[in-house]
Amino acid sequence: MDNVTSSTVTTAAPIFPPLEKLVARVVNATKSYGAGAGRVNALHGASLGIPAGQFTAIMGPSGSGKSTLMHIMAGLDSVTSGQVWLGDTEITRLQDAELTVLRRRRVGFVFQSFNLVPTLDVAANIRLPFELDGRRPTRTQSEWIDHLVESLGLTDRLTHRPHELSGGQQQRVAIARALATRPDLIFADEPTGNLDSRTGREVLTLLAEASRTYGQSIAMVTHDPIAASFADRIVFLADGAVVDERDRATPEEISGYMLGMEQRA
Structure with missing residues (x-):
């Protein structure tokens, strides 16, 4: 493959797309x-590239470092050593x-717990x-928000x-x-964790369509093989390092690999 491979764990020069x-x-x-003696390594020489315009799922056993990796890539946490780039x-x-x-201008977030402001209505939350950035949407941005509201069934x-x-x-x-500002990258952390299976599939379909239709780059952390099956690419972590990646796969194939x-x- 021309993306990141398991060789990134052991080689000094990780293999990335251009x-x-x-x-x-x-x-x-x-x-x-x-x-x-109490030192814990959540990440250990992890190397990963997120391709533009793709939906990438990041998976691994509990304690593999997948959430830590997402937080570092999103600028919510810092590395002890190594380098982190956004664009x-x-x-x-x-x-x-x-x-x-x-983060405010180039990154979007979708969390398991939704993280909406309870005192604001839907329009204000969007x-x-x-x-927060002290600006109003331009006319073009307002039209984009209107399109999102309609396409996501939120008009009423x-x-x-x-x-x-x-x-x-x-x-x-x-x-x-998350999509309103057309960010460079959306991070989704277990976005279906608090949803029933049918609603979860609807949400995952929306994320996949955002990538396919609008070219939105998405990195999703999940433990769920069904959720990961919606992604274009699945990256596997173990013991704080990237150990493998697969192109789109079925839930059964992902479960077997896990x-x-x-x-x-």
């Missing part, structure tokens, strides 16, 4: 917590204020990234507050908010 085709990457990332911007040593602006929910919505509707609002990983551990 850099102009990557929306984010980490190189030899290590993340340690504690010191001495052509190295964010490894950026200060908190710089990271805050970068436009929140603009408010704009004046509702989160507690008046179902879980699936709340996650649709979170997706609209079982094999656990048996080899």
